[in-house]
């Protein structure tokens with residue numbers, strides 16, 4: 133190593149970047165810096181604050197293993213509570229002094245001599261490190277739809293990830309475009325407040341029924357005293373059994389596990405939507421879990437309220453005063469909320485990343501974004517990704533995924549430091565072999581079964597981990613070092 137103390141730069145202070153910073157410092161590394169383009173930590177949970185935002189993973193499972201939280205208010209936590217949790221973890225671990233805020237990284241360049249990365253921020257700050265942890269978030273750059281007339285809308289409009297809380301909602305007529313988890317959570321919350329909502333859905337969603345409940349003060353008192361009581365929920369065999377079944381079902385589309393998921397969703401639709409016309413409107417034409425499955429205790433109840441109108445025929449044009457649908461119906465609106473997702477292929481980018489031998493990230497990811505086991509890219513030594521492209525996706529805790537990825541990354545880091553090497557990166561051959569296996573398997577998953585979704589890359593291939601949860605846990609336990617080049 134060129135430095136007695138290896139230096140680490142972490143890109144992003146969301147859930148993954150915070151995890152990396154804490155893990156590194158706990159392991160005794162002192163030269164750790166985080167660069168965050170915003171003025172607060174939190175990533176997703178900072179940027180998204182729309183009404184109804186909730187984490188659809190049980191709260192005690194969407195929690196760092198090293199930072200249990202006895203105070204979760206209920207089985208599922210609302211978005212602001214998740215953000216507050218991350219803020220508390222950052223304070224408890226005294227991370228603020230090592231986070232550079234308002235520091236957008238625009239360039240990372242590998243230099244063979246002495247063997248380190250140089251980074252540059254938009255305002256011209258330069259820093260160096262031996263290791264870069266890329267934790268910039270897959271769902272970070274909001275996507276605005278290309279709908280005729282949208283720019284001419286005379287009312288208020290914003291993306292769900294840029295919610296303007298200065299705009300009063302009561303008494304307004306709100307158009308919600310988009311029907312992913314965000315669209316469903318938002319219309320449910322607005323409808324329950326009695327607000328008039330028109331929900332424009334391009335395709336209906338399968339809804340997995342779940343039960344939400346609050347923890348009592350007595351239960352929280354037990355959680356404060358007993359880690360075992362918290363772990364009983366975090367590692368609940370029923371919850372873990374569901375994850376196992378879900379991931380096994382996803383990769384074996386004709387399995388009993390997938391039939392079970394489909395059965396639950398179908399039963400939910402059949403039993404809980406009373407009006408046969410609405411029921412048919414809300415019936416998807418693709419298989420359950422092809423798109424990210426929506427978990428909701430109350431969406432169907434909200435959809436049947438008279439103040440929530442569901443439009444499935446498509447949008448023809450946005451008018452200055454509202455939206456005309458493809459059946460000719462005109463809906464007068466005061467506000468349009470765009471729940472139209474994110475550019476999921478923009479992970480790390482637009483940062484310009486230049487690796488060894490003239491490699492650039494733009495060129496490496498021209499076809500599709502990927503990495504060996506979603507972590508390392510050939511010719512980008514010591515550049516490791518957390519929750520990046522081809523990481524597992526699904527209805528389980530991405531904190532758990534990041535923690536497992538970290539245990540893999542820290543073994544790569546140790547190999548460099550202990551071996552007195554400059555760097556480590558997956559070989560081109562290893563990535564090619566891995567990707568060929570991954571792509572073949574991904575096409576056969578439920579995600580590739582014939583719907584459109586943000587899980588698909590530009591070639592229609594799911595950009596996901598295509599094997600089950602146990603295979604992921606096993607893969608992350610120990611790197612196959614023969615797949616790596618040490619320089």
Ligand SMILES: Cc1cc2nc3c(=O)[nH]c(=O)nc-3n(C[C@H](O)[C@H](O)[C@H](O)COP(=O)(O)OP(=O)(O)OC[C@H]3O[C@@H](n4cnc5c(N)ncnc54)[C@H](O)[C@@H]3O)c2cc1C
Pocket residue numbers: 143144145146147148149167168169170173174175176177180186187188189194235236237238267268269270271272313314480483518519528529530531
């Ligand atoms: C609306 C919504 C709901 C979700 N619900 C769930 C859920 O229920 N369960 C679940 O497991 N997951 C959920 N997710 C996924 C969620 O994104 C992850 O769980 C997790 O928060 C990702 O953390 P991250 O740190 O990897 O990325 P992010 O949270 O996106 O954080 C990335 C950080 O990097 C910063 N950054 C980006 N580019 C730069 C740059 N160039 N320079 C400096 N800083 C940069 C960003 O500002 C951000 O702070 C949801 C996502 C969204 C959008």
